[in-house]
Amino acid sequence: MKLRLFFPLLFVAFLGHATIAAEQPAAQSIILASTTSVENSGLLAHILPAFTKETGITVHVLAQGTGQALQTAARNDADLVLVHDPEAEQKFIAAGDGIDRQQIAWNDFIVVGPRSDPAHIAGTHDAVAALKAIASAQAPFVSRGDKSGTDALEHRLWGVAEIDPAKAGGGSWYGDIGGGMGAALNAAQAMNAYTISDRGTWLSFGNKGDLTVLVEGDPGLLNRYDVILLNPAKHPVPKQDLARRFAQWLLSPEGQAAIGEYKVHGEQLFHPSASHPK
Amino acid sequence: MVGDVWAALGTAEFARIVGLSLMVSLLGTTGAAVVGLPCGAALAICRFPGRRLLILLANAFLGLPPVVVGLALYLMLSRSGPLGALALLFTPSAMVIAQALLATPIITALAHRAIEEPWQEYGGALQVEGASRLRSIRVLLAIARRSVVTAVLAGFGRTISEVGAVLIVGGSIAGYTRIMTTTIVLKTSEGELGLALGLGLVLIGISIAVSASAFVLWER
Numbered sequence: 001m002k003l004r005l006f007f008p009l010l011f012v013a014f015l016g017h018a019t020i021a022a023e024q025p026a027a028q029s030i031i032l033a034s035t036t037s038v039e040n041s042g043l044l045a046h047i048l049p050a051f052t053k054e055t056g057i058t059v060h061v062l063a064q065g066t067g068q069a070l071q072t073a074a075r076n077d078a079d080l081v082l083v084h085d086p087e088a089e090q091k092f093i094a095a096g097d098g099i100d101r102q103q104i105a106w107n108d109f110i111v112v113g114p115r116s117d118p119a120h121i122a123g124t125h126d127a128v129a130a131l132k133a134i135a136s137a138q139a140p141f142v143s144r145g146d147k148s149g150t151d152a153l154e155h156r157l158w159g160v161a162e163i164d165p166a167k168a169g170g171g172s173w174y175g176d177i178g179g180g181m182g183a184a185l186n187a188a189q190a191m192n193a194y195t196i197s198d199r200g201t202w203l204s205f206g207n208k209g210d211l212t213v214l215v216e217g218d219p220g221l222l223n224r225y226d227v228i229l230l231n232p233a234k235h236p237v238p239k240q241d242l243a244r245r246f247a248q249w250l251l252s253p254e255g256q257a258a259i260g261e262y263k264v265h266g267e268q269l270f271h272p273s274a275s276h277p278k
Numbered sequence: 279m280v281g282d283v284w285a286a287l288g289t290a291e292f293a294r295i296v297g298l299s300l301m302v303s304l305l306g307t308t309g310a311a312v313v314g315l316p317c318g319a320a321l322a323i324c325r326f327p328g329r330r331l332l333i334l335l336a337n338a339f340l341g342l343p344p345v346v347v348g349l350a351l352y353l354m355l356s357r358s359g360p361l362g363a364l365a366l367l368f369t370p371s372a373m374v375i376a377q378a379l380l381a382t383p384i385i386t387a388l389a390h391r392a393i394e395e396p397w398q399e400y401g402g403a404l405q406v407e408g409a410s411r412l413r414s415i416r417v418l419l420a421i422a423r424r425s426v427v428t429a430v431l432a433g434f435g436r437t438i439s440e441v442g443a444v445l446i447v448g449g450s451i452a453g454y455t456r457i458m459t460t461t462i463v464l465k466t467s468e469g470e471l472g473l474a475l476g477l478g479l480v481l482i483g484i485s486i487a488v489s490a491s492a493f494v495l496w497e498r
Contacts, residue, residue: 031368031449031451036467039452040464040467040468045452060368060449060451060454060455061451061452062368062449062450062451063450063464075356075357075358076356076357076358076362077356077357077358077367077368179467180467181467182466182467182468182469183466183467185469186466186467186469186471189469204468205468205469206468206469206470206471206473207469207470207471208469
């Protein structure tokens with residue numbers, strides 16, 4: 001028994017050691033805490049190889065919501081962040097956690113919903129009016145509820161509309177799913193509900209079913225992506241220099257071109273904007 | 279859908295993901311077995327204060343929630359946590375530790391049950407023979423090896439299918455800590471439901487293959 005178990009165990013341990021050793025990050029690697037929209041849309045997978053090839057630095061991407069990404073960085077567990085919630089970013093910087101915020105790209109948020117469109121908002125360009133119509137029709141609406149950038153935008157819009165969706169009309173039409181953008185789109189698709197999405201995730205999402213874009217083109221739906229470095233005074237992260245090189249590359253003509261080149265189904269997902277921030 | 283899954287299976291990225299899944303769960307299970315089997319046997323054989331409490335705990339922790347284990351481990355391994363200096367967070371090693379923590383109570387509790395009966399049957403004889411506790415544990419584990427194999431496979435089943443804890447401490451970083459289960463979560467969130475289901479079936483196949491091999495090897 002002992003010998004029979006011993007050798008297979010030794011083998012596994014050896015194999016494991018070899019693999020894990022091979023898995024150890026190269027000396028040159030950084031952790032980027034980011035939003036699901038830039039990772040799941042495939043943008044980072046598209047642009048990172050060029051950066052790694054040029055600099056030898058591997059970028060490990062954590063796809064989290066903006067709220068969670070900033071928390072991760074505040075705990076010292078990431079080397080820089082790429083997020084999209086201006087208010088949360090300002091708080092992050094005001095708290096002394098972040099420095100050198102710079103916009104790298106923008107796209108827009110959209111209101112999507114079922115083709116049947118019970119709130120009759122299709123083709124309009126006013127997001128707040130659309131939310132008011134959804135609330136008064138008590139049409140099903142899926143909220144992220146996860147403190148992501150998209151969730152923050154949604155709650156700002158409800159604030160402007162002066163509606164508390166969790167309470168309006170008993171609130172049963174309003175579903176807070178506490179999940180990522182993809183989970184919210186899956187839920188909206190299954191429930192014939194409205195939701196707000198960033199355009200990148202929407203374009204690359206594969207389970208649209210009966211969902212379609214109903215409201216777009218409202219200036220209030222602008223979606224800016226900012227890169228923020230950690231403040232070395234508060235976060236003595238050892239890889240500050242590598243993180244700064246990556247941020248600079250994102251802002252460089254080369255990085256900006258790589259961002260602009262990325263397309264899904266022929267549509268450009270992110271508009272580079274380092275030289276002329278929106 | 280079948281075409282998509284087939285295309286995904288052929289990529290080097292997929293081979294990496296499967297390899298890392300197997301490695302993390304096999305190492306986690308191995309660690310749990312190295313700790314759990316002797317502990318389970320000792321709980322069956324030895325009499326000491328607190329033994330019943332430990333047995334109770336091992337059984338209660340059969341239902342240890344993976345996300346809680348993941349979160350606790352995250353706080354420990356975070357750079358601002360007590361073990362932050364080890365720089366293990368968001369590495370495959372952190373995932374192995376999480377898996378081992380989850381599988382240890384399962385293997386301990388099942389090994390304890392497996393050894394109890396042969397101990398009652400052969401314990402007297404072993405004591406008459408003057409066998410040490412350590413030797414008794416080895417002999418009894420060998421006698422009960424079928425149940426012991428089941429205990430280890432139960433631990434493996436927990437680790438290979440687990441997603442909550444490894445997502446928190448591993449981060450599902452592409453090309454580094456992404457494994458089968460976290461890929462399935464990711465593909466579901468991308469709305470690639472067919473591909474996600476296909477990968478799920480592959481995961482089930484791999485899990486069955488590993489368990490069946492272990493069964494054939496050690497059950498004879």
